[in-house]
Amino acid sequence: MGLRERKKTATRRALQEAALELFLERGLENVTVEEIAAEADVSARTFFNYFASKEEAVLGDLPVRPDEPVRQEFASGGPSGDFVEDLITMLTSFLVNTEDLVSHRRRMRMRKELMEREPQLARGFFGRFHTVELEVAAVIAERWGDPPEENRSFVVAAAAMAVMRQTMKRLHFEEGEQVADVRAKLREAFQNLGEAFGPVR
Amino acid sequence: MGLRERKKTATRRALQEAALELFLERGLENVTVEEIAAEADVSARTFFNYFASKEEAVLGDLPVRPDEPVRQEFASGGPSGDFVEDLITMLTSFLVNTEDLVSHRRRMRMRKELMEREPQLARGFFGRFHTVELEVAAVIAERWGDPPEENRSFVVAAAAMAVMRQTMKRLHFEEGEQVADVRAKLREAFQNLGEAFGPVR
DNA sequence: ACGATTGTTGCATGCTCTGCAAGCTTTCTC
DNA sequence: GAGAAAGCTTGCAGAGCATGCAACAATCGT
Numbered sequence: 001m002g003l004r005e006r007k008k009t010a011t012r013r014a015l016q017e018a019a020l021e022l023f024l025e026r027g028l029e030n031v032t033v034e035e036i037a038a039e040a041d042v043s044a045r046t047f048f049n050y051f052a053s054k055e056e057a058v059l060g061d062l063p064v065r066p067d068e069p070v071r072q073e074f075a076s077g078g079p080s081g082d083f084v085e086d087l088i089t090m091l092t093s094f095l096v097n098t099e100d101l102v103s104h105r106r107r108m109r110m111r112k113e114l115m116e117r118e119p120q121l122a123r124g125f126f127g128r129f130h131t132v133e134l135e136v137a138a139v140i141a142e143r144w145g146d147p148p149e150e151n152r153s154f155v156v157a158a159a160a161m162a163v164m165r166q167t168m169k170r171l172h173f174e175e176g177e178q179v180a181d182v183r184a185k186l187r188e189a190f191q192n193l194g195e196a197f198g199p200v201r
Numbered sequence: 202m203g204l205r206e207r208k209k210t211a212t213r214r215a216l217q218e219a220a221l222e223l224f225l226e227r228g229l230e231n232v233t234v235e236e237i238a239a240e241a242d243v244s245a246r247t248f249f250n251y252f253a254s255k256e257e258a259v260l261g262d263l264p265v266r267p268d269e270p271v272r273q274e275f276a277s278g279g280p281s282g283d284f285v286e287d288l289i290t291m292l293t294s295f296l297v298n299t300e301d302l303v304s305h306r307r308r309m310r311m312r313k314e315l316m317e318r319e320p321q322l323a324r325g326f327f328g329r330f331h332t333v334e335l336e337v338a339a340v341i342a343e344r345w346g347d348p349p350e351e352n353r354s355f356v357v358a359a360a361a362m363a364v365m366r367q368t369m370k371r372l373h374f375e376e377g378e379q380v381a382d383v384r385a386k387l388r389e390a391f392q393n394l395g396e397a398f399g400p401v402r
Numbered sequence: 403a404c405g406a407t408t409g410t411t412g413c414a415t416g417c418t419c420t421g422c423a424a425g426c427t428t429t430c431t432c
Numbered sequence: 433g434a435g436a437a438a439g440c441t442t443g444c445a446g447a448g449c450a451t452g453c454a455a456c457a458a459t460c461g462t
Contacts, residue, residue: 004408004459011409032448043411048450084398127328151371152393158363159394166359170352190398192353193360197285197391198399205428205439212440233417244442249419 012050014040019057020110028054028118055124058111062125063165064094065132075142083143088186090139091164095179108173126165133161163189213251215241220258221311229255229319256325259312263326264366265295266333276343284344289387291340292365296380309374327366334362364390 018039022031033054037044051057066074070093073079074086115121137157141148167185171177219240223232234255238245252258267275271294274280275287316322338358339349347354368386372378 123328123331126331127324130324130327155364155367155390155393156397158367159360162359162363163356166356189356192356194398196357197395246442
């Protein structure tokens with residue numbers, strides 16, 4: 001990884017951190033792009049080279065989407081063969097390969113608090129699930145051998161992402177929180193769905 | 202209904218219609234608030250007395266939320282006693298008491314087309330479900346006798362709204378489309394959920 | 403070390419959105 | 433009905449967001 005690339009990710013980080021900190025301190029509306037840029041020691045114009053808007057600086061890389069090999073494995077019926085179990089595996093795949101867990105968790109906590117305080121951000125976060133939802137629908141359809149436009153894959157994907165979102169909202173991103181705990185919560189949530197909408201009520 | 206109030210709703214309508222038409226014609230980015238206002242024969246400043254942004258003019262009154270008496274009836278276990286059936290009743294309640302169905306459907310079709318063309322609007326629409334979701338979670342918890350913060354009511358509400366959203370996306374808002382058809386589609390979608398996550402797979 | 407590539411910055415500009423105060427229209431009251 | 437009260441519309445001023453462009457600076461490839 002060259003110097004150039006390292007500098008870029010550093011600037012990106014600095015801008016995100018500055019934005020989060022200032023927003024938490026003074027509220028979204030009372031912080032200008034210029035102030036964020038100043039805090040990160042770049043020009044205001046540079047801010048817009050990294051993020052298209054203030055909101056982007058907070059939500060930029062959310063939600064994390066499962067990457068190609070994981071999706072591929074799910075689509076072809078793996079890894080366990082059990083639908084719900086494999087869905088959980090796919091949805092939590094990003095939780096394991098995060099190298100810098102500490103700063104990651106810190107930022108997640110800040111984002112969470114900010115989103116609870118600023119409804120505009122909560123809606124924005126919510127809206128971003130749309131893209132991922134479509135991808136998940138596609139792999140579910142593939143796994144089931146359905147045509148890509150089949151309604152049930154979209155419905156189930158939408159519900160799965162809803163569960164994921166709801167569960168993430170309840171996470172605290174603390175040190176003690178293990179991936180296994182998250183999986184258990186998802187399992188329980190999916191079971192709730194089964195009980196509410198399944199044949200046995 | 203006095204003259205003043207009639208004029209207000211007329212202006213609101215005019216602005217919405219003007220916005221939708223111009224956006225469809227030229228795309229969201231290529232229409233200014235001034236143009237919309239001119240088309241509706243009011244000043245640009247007046248536009249902002251009605252809508253906080255261009256996006257609001259398109260999505261302003263979406264999604265429609267079930268009103269108090271309907272929520273109340275659902276919360277207390279009615280009207281049929283069957284959870285899924287009553288959920289469907291609640292979620293489709295707004296479809297019946299729409300007096301001016303024609304212009305309503307027309308606008309819905311325009312919105313739908315616009316949202317398919319402008320991803321920004323689709324995300325915004327998606328994000329707006331958040332508010333309704335919280336209300337639905339509250340009445341589900343009440344119906345089940347759960348404490349208001351119980352996780353399963355949020356999970357189930359999230360899934361229910363996801364199903365609703367997904368189903369609305371598939372509607373065509375044509376004359377022939379009856380409320381009964383919509384209910385049937387919702388029923389099928391909830392059944393898909395039950396099959397995917399229920400005990401029998 | 404040299405040119406090519408990529409990133410940063412200032413400048414100009416258009417548009418969004420808000421607050422404010424003046425003027426107009428509708429409503430209320432007698 | 434006339435006059436006061438309430439509510440809307442409008443123009444104006446101004447802060448801030450966001451983008452294109454061109455010059456300049458830093459890195460990279462060889």
